[in-house]
Amino acid sequence: MDRAPGWSVRLKLTLSYAGFLLLAGVMLIAAVWVFLLSNLPEVTSSIGGLQVRAVLARDFAAGAAVVMAFLLVFGLVGGWLLAGRMLAPLTRITDATQRAANGSLSHRIRLEGRNDEFRALADAFDDMLAQLEAHVAEQRRFAANASHELRTPLAISKALLDVARTDPNHDRGEIIDRLHAVNTRAIDLTEALLLLSRAEQRSFTRQPVDLSLLVEEATETLLPLAEKRGVTFETSGDIALATGSQALLLQMTTNLVHNAVVHNLPERGTVRIATGVRPEGVVLTVENTGEKLPPALVPTLTEPFRRGSERVRTDHAGVGLGLAIVKSIAHVHDGTLTITPRAAGGLRITVELPAAAPQTGRHP
Numbered sequence: 001m002d003r004a005p006g007w008s009v010r011l012k013l014t015l016s017y018a019g020f021l022l023l024a025g026v027m028l029i030a031a032v033w034v035f036l037l038s039n040l041p042e043v044t045s046s047i048g049g050l051q052v053r054a055v056l057a058r059d060f061a062a063g064a065a066v067v068m069a070f071l072l073v074f075g076l077v078g079g080w081l082l083a084g085r086m087l088a089p090l091t092r093i094t095d096a097t098q099r100a101a102n103g104s105l106s107h108r109i110r111l112e113g114r115n116d117e118f119r120a121l122a123d124a125f126d127d128m129l130a131q132l133e134a135h136v137a138e139q140r141r142f143a144a145n146a147s148h149e150l151r152t153p154l155a156i157s158k159a160l161l162d163v164a165r166t167d168p169n170h171d172r173g174e175i176i177d178r179l180h181a182v183n184t185r186a187i188d189l190t191e192a193l194l195l196l197s198r199a200e201q202r203s204f205t206r207q208p209v210d211l212s213l214l215v216e217e218a219t220e221t222l223l224p225l226a227e228k229r230g231v232t233f234e235t236s237g238d239i240a241l242a243t244g245s246q247a248l249l250l251q252m253t254t255n256l257v258h259n260a261v262v263h264n265l266p267e268r269g270t271v272r273i274a275t276g277v278r279p280e281g282v283v284l285t286v287e288n289t290g291e292k293l294p295p296a297l298v299p300t301l302t303e304p305f306r307r308g309s310e311r312v313r314t315d316h317a318g319v320g321l322g323l324a325i326v327k328s329i330a331h332v333h334d335g336t337l338t339i340t341p342r343a344a345g346g347l348r349i350t351v352e353l354p355a356a357a358p359q360t361g362r363h364p
Helices: 009-047 049-101 117-166 172-200 211-228 246-262 298-302 322-332
Strands: 207-210 231-237 241-244 269-278 281-288 336-341 347-353
Touching: 009 049, 049 117, 117 172, 207 211, 207 246, 211 231, 211 246, 211 269, 211 281, 241 246, 241 281, 241 347, 246 269, 246 281, 246 322, 246 347, 298 322, 298 336, 322 336, 322 347
Parallel strands: 231 269
Antiparallel strands: 207 241, 269 281, 281 347, 336 347
16 A cells, blocks of 8 residues: 655654653743742842842743753653664564565564563564464465376376377277276366365355264265275264354265275274264264374374375375365364374274354244
């Protein structure tokens, strides 16, 4: 925004200090002058009071002028120095803001001293810079990973097309099948990226959603995949009403169940899904059997395009956004996601969401 040039805050404070000091001096001199006028006749009545009063008035006026001039100079100089000292923290905050505007998010103010308004502002600004730096780093990492993931199917498609063009005797049916699989993966990845972006923008209408019904729908959808992989479902729990987008919460539930099915034992695996109500909200828990995971790996599973090392080579590894989408959906619904490795192998994933407000005025 273009603004007309104006006085600096330091100059305004200086003039304010000097003006206040000058006004206080004027009031003090006026009080002394009134006091002298009210008491002078009693003191000078016997020696020609009128002539003495005139001399005293002239001397008092001259002295008052000198005092006022001194107060003005002292107020300006002292106010300028005092304002500069008081505004020094603000200057550091301004410098940090300019650095951040130029792209330097690693700089911190770290204002010394006891807590006051300026230091509270500096600490809040440092916290904001730390969050921005982490967010920008995450976005850059996400963009790099997304570019890599999208480049892979395109490179494979190009290679298959080159084979079809240079080797006319190659089985065209095999090439078409592989192109179909590669393009399907690219479409799935693009849709997952769009879903993740839409979730992070919070562009949805909130309404009461029963998590237990979402579990039923997700398990019915994924039952063929579970049967194919020899995985059985065990569901339990009560009605758990959350508030949010039914489509996003269904996607979250489906991703959790799909992740539990795909990353399970080669045969005779189990997925246990439960919903419940707690004093602080509603809970969805998905627990699966599987291989033991190192504790250091578990926190990275919600990062985009991060998978366990054993999972990348499977045919059902997905696009690497399943748990990242779950985390994002839980976050935009003001919920929490907790991932815990099971001692016997596999994971226990718990999503806790705020409970929906009680519905009033409903008829049975």
